[in-house]
Amino acid sequence: MAETVLATHALTRDFRGFRAVDGVDLAVAAGTVHALVGPNGAGKTTLFNLLTGFLKPSGGRIEVAGRDITGLPPERIAALGVARSFQITSLFPMLSAREHVELALQGRGTLGWRFWRSAKLLGRYRARADELLAMVGLDELGEAPANALPYGRKRALELALALALDPDVLLLDEPTAGMGLEDVDRTVDLVDRVRAGRTVVLVEHNMSVVGRLADRVTVLQAGRVLAEGPYDEVRADERVITAYLGAADAAG
Amino acid sequence: MSVATQEKAKRPPSLLRAVAGAPRGLRWALLAAALAVTLWLPNGLYPAVAVDILCWALFAVAVDLLLGYTGLLSFGHAAFWGTSAYATGLVAIHAGVPFPVAVLAGALVAAALAAPIGYLAVRRTGIYFAMVTLAFAQMIYYIANNRRGLTGGENGLQSVPRELFGLDLTDAYYFYYAALPVVLLGLWAAWRIVHSPFGRVLVGIRDNPARARALGYPVHRYKLLAFVLSAFIAGLGGGLFAMAHRFVTLDTLHWTTSGKAVVMVVLGGIGTLWGGVLGAALLVRLEDWLSFSGFEAVGLVTGGLFIVVVLVFRRGLWGTAADLLRRRLNR
DSSP states (O other), rough: OOOEEEEEEEEEEEEETEEEEEEEEEETTOEEEEEEOOOOTTTTHHHHHHHTTTTOOOOEEEEEEEETTTTTTHHHHHHTEEEOOOOOOOOTSSSBHHHHHHHHHHTTTSSOTTTTSOGGGGGGGGHHHHHHHHHHOGGGGGSSSSGGGGGHHHHHHHHHHHHTTSSEEEEEESTTOOOOOHHHHHHHHHHHHHTTSSSSEEEEEEEHHHHOOOOOEEEETTTEEEEOOOOOHHHOOOHHHIIIIIHHHOOO | HHHHHHTTTSOOOHHHHHHTOHHHHHHHHHHHHHHHHHHHHHHHHHHHHHHHHHHHEEEEEEEEHHHTTOOOOOOTTHHHHHHHHHHHHHHHHOOOOOOHHHHHHHHHHHHHHHHHHHHTTTTTTTHHHHHHHHHHHHHHHHHHHHHHHHHHHGOOOOOOOOOOTTTTSHHHHHHHHHHHHOOOOOOOHHHHHHTTTTHHHHHHHOOOHHHHHHOOOHHHHHHHHHHHHHHHHHHHHHHHHHHHSSSSSSGSSSHHHHHHHHHHHHHHHHTSSSHHHHHHHHHHHHHHHHHHOOOOOHHHHHHHHHHHHHHHOOTTHHHHHHHHHHHHHHH
């Protein structure tokens, strides 16, 4: 088995008596796409927020490449090569698409501290920013203010921001949420392209997306790991069908 | 929250941005006009009032750097304005250095004071940030009041010398022109900060701190640097104010002084930078005119003006002017 790049040990998070994440042991192998699935309220986004430092665990540990990152703030975890996208599009309304990506690229250097220099210096990131925008299909929209972009394009920009950090571990929180079919296909292709040399952890409701991308799947229910394994295996698991797929089928 | 997000969806009102699309000639013409007004000011107003406008303009721009570009409402900036005023006065009295050196020293003391205060304050946002800064400012006020040996307590710090290589600057008219370079330097610094890579990060932090952190930006440290820089510029204003009046009173540390700077920024337009200059000019001139005419209830008029501007010109005077200009240019 490949080296584990992201691991949690008995990870727990309580919200006022409600246990959102309950003793989760997760091991994500380097270079894989690992999907987290489960019904609403299963604790997927809470787990994401724990992994990226936006929430502090109530118990347990988190390791990235063997290093304990439990309790580190989000900016430190980002600096360690773990980038995330947000489930609810989270952009800077005043900035253009290109300015977004420039800001993300600038995050790794010290340029951001130079209050005595001109913002024109950010031009040094322009070529790389345009490359990233082209990669996510925003090449024509670099000048557009982020808030003027249509929903699907905002999601694409969300991805470009995470990619701009050139992360070793890419955490995508429902990258296709609310997208039309065409955008879903485009996003799946994109993730498939950028996964080379990285580890991807994916929260996703769309089972066909999970089936196309994921090497391994962890099913969460009520904050616990219900099942784990390759997609086909997990899909056939009785407990999973009852807890999640069955419910989804019944609803669909 | 969602309403605020929608309001921000429009690009900020910036005269510079409005003018950026304008012919180059118009841009230079506006800059030249601003410079001409600045140079003429002590001929059209009482020179002492013109000097006060310069000092308060720096203070208001400093507050806007935090309020408009970092999203932090400091309600305790008098701590930095007043501390610099006292420090500048003490340096001038005891060291006898040229006044710009004393002002610079005062501003550095204000910035040094801002480091620990900011370190604690930036951990909170919104009303809690405002209250923490106010609480610290009140502490500084009481310390200044108690350390009479140093500050003169309620009598204030008297006879601050105004020295510049033996030049006679007793006349406020000449002092205006001597102080102007310091003010322009401070205003330029604020402009530079806003239009720097650092300024871009600040706007990002203001609009979406969680996203900025996810991109690897240590948000608290950025806010702290913005706080210290803002205190430095406010300190330049406060130091000049001490020089302008040649004495320093406890009023410079009073919470109403913090409030006045915030009012100036709102009058001129939050997040416009130069709006603060306009707000300072308007408020100082108005207060002087009212007190000269013997009218007692100055606060009634300035308060009324504040309400009218907030209700009618939501973006402040500068912001509204920028909007009008932009609409004209786009037609």
